[in-house]
Amino acid sequence: MNVRDKLHELSIYVPEGAHRYRLGKGCLEWLRADHVEGTAALFRMPVTRDQYESMLGAGLLCTMDRVVESPYVAPRVHDAVA
Secondary structure (H helix, E strand, O other), X not given: OEHHHHHHHOOOOOOOOXXXXXXXXXEEEEEOOOOOOOOOOOEEEEOOHHHHHHHHHHXXXXXXXXXXXXXXXXXXXXXOOO
């Protein structure tokens, strides 16, 4: 499974032509493969609280761009120490 498939599993729309994404202010910014920093995003999609929490829980949010065709790696679960 790749990141695109995981996003679809979480009911997150991935537009055609999108190669990567980043978190914007209340939205996801979808970018093309040839995106140059400082230029407009291909598509901006508002993110609901549920979508945000689902992506956060799945480890799909980070400060850097995330490539949608890269392999999905679930976040490590740390055992709570009682």
